[in-house]
Amino acid sequence: xxxxxxxxxAGVSISTVSRVMNHKGNVNPETRKKVEEILxxxxxxxxxxxxxMVSKSMKTVSVLTVDIRVPHYARTAYTIEREFSRxxxxxxxxxxGGELEETxxxxxxxxxxxxxxxxxxxxxxxxxxxxxxxxGLLQNIPVVLANGKLELPNSYSVLVDDRYGVSLAVxxxxxxxxxxxxxxxDMDTVSAQLKCEGFIAEMEKCGLKNARQQVLETAxxxxxxxxxxxxxxxxxxxxxxxVCGEDITAAGVVKAxxxxxxxxxxxxxxxxxxxxxxxxxxxxxxxTIDNKPELVAMMSVQLLTSLIEKTExxxxxxxxxxxxEGQTT
Numbered sequence: 001x002x003x004x005x006x007x008x009x010a011g012v013s014i015s016t017v018s019r020v021m022n023h024k025g026n027v028n029p030e031t032r033k034k035v036e037e038i039l040x041x042x043x044x045x046x047x048x049x050x051x052x053m054v055s056k057s058m059k060t061v062s063v064l065t066v067d068i069r070v071p072h073y074a075r076t077a078y079t080i081e082r083e084f085s086r087x088x089x090x091x092x093x094x095x096x097g098g099e100l101e102e103t104x105x106x107x108x109x110x111x112x113x114x115x116x117x118x119x120x121x122x123x124x125x126x127x128x129x130x131x132x133x134x135x136g137l138l139q140n141i142p143v144v145l146a147n148g149k150l151e152l153p154n155s156y157s158v159l160v161d162d163r164y165g166v167s168l169a170v171x172x173x174x175x176x177x178x179x180x181x182x183x184x185x186d187m188d189t190v191s192a193q194l195k196c197e198g199f200i201a202e203m204e205k206c207g208l209k210n211a212r213q214q215v216l217e218t219a220x221x222x223x224x225x226x227x228x229x230x231x232x233x234x235x236x237x238x239x240x241x242x243v244c245g246e247d248i249t250a251a252g253v254v255k256a257x258x259x260x261x262x263x264x265x266x267x268x269x270x271x272x273x274x275x276x277x278x279x280x281x282x283x284x285x286x287x288t289i290d291n292k293p294e295l296v297a298m299m300s301v302q303l304l305t306s307l308i309e310k311t312e313x314x315x316x317x318x319x320x321x322x323x324x325e326g327q328t329t
Contacts, residue, residue, distance in 0.1 A: 006044060010035045060090045061304065062110040065121035066098045071276040072293055076121050076146055079297035087305060089116070098124045100131060107137040117142040117304045123162075123191035126150070142307035146300045147191060147291075149316070156307065157316040158299045162191045162273075165289040165321035166198035169243045169271040172287070172323055174206050178241035178269055181208070184228050186220040186249040195245045195273065218249065225252020226259075233260060240268055241329075247272035251282045254328060269329040284327035291321045 094106040183199040203211035218224040244250035250272030275290035306314040
């Protein structure tokens with residue numbers, strides 16, 4: 001039995017049944033009682049689709065991220081899901097792997113299900129959303145990009161100033177007396193590029209030349225950090241500081257340095273990025289950059305809710321990271 005059957009049996013319009021179910025006024029008490037009795041008799045539970053047709057909102061949000069196994073993405077997506085749930089929304093969480101086709105697939109599904117809004121988690125979507133098909137799928141639907149920027153209508157951003165974040169790490173090492181500093185670029189995203197730019201700019205600002213030649217490409221992993229250290233040692237490069245774009249890479253760096261008998265931080269100082277669990281379990285504990293994923297998540301939820309419900313004035317915003325000093329510097 002659906003809402004039309006209920007209306008027919010009660011001899012009223014479907015809008016009257018809707019007002020009764022949603023406890024709205026403007027219903028004759030006798031009519032309300034009659035409709036409620038029919039609803040109870042038939043154990044009627046309105047479907048989400050029926051509610052959406054009446055309210056013009058499905059109260060659903062789609063969250064697309066790269067890989068929920070990555071602690072940074074997990075912290076952000078978890079907070080987004082919990083906060084939207086608290087606000088009465090259902091959340092669909094999608095792992096795209098950073099792949100174009102997977103992103104298109106999930107966005108198509110979101111459109112088909114008439115989701116109220118979309119949160120994209122990760123700067124990789126800066127690049128993916130330049131695709132014409134994705135841009136088309138995001139038309140006429142509220143979108144918030146967590147740590148990125150979209151040039152699309154009805155789209156807003158919660159940015160983290162990653163350029164500034166890495167500059168904090170470089171400034172910290174220079175204040176500690178380090179001059180031979182290398183940067184490990186361990187991802188290929190807009191965020192990774194901004195981090196690299198932050199390293200180069202801060203090095204040059206402090207009068208340290210050849211900063212571009214002190215950037216090494218490696219993988220974002222423990223193995224990536226280990227291989228980067230092996231490469232520096234093999235090339236007989238002089239280095240007293242290593243700045244990493246991710247905590248997990250920095251943990252690999254520390255592991256490799258200790259393996260080769262190099263003291264941390266007495267001989268080589270190391271910094272990570274994300275203030276993740278990797279930073280805390282690393283021994284010695286990493287000095288890292290806190291890019292505040294929970295705050296990014298909360299701001300993203302607040303912004304998207306405002307877009308969906310049109311309840312507040314909304315605008316994109318930028319969050320400033322902070323240095324968290326550990327024992328590796």
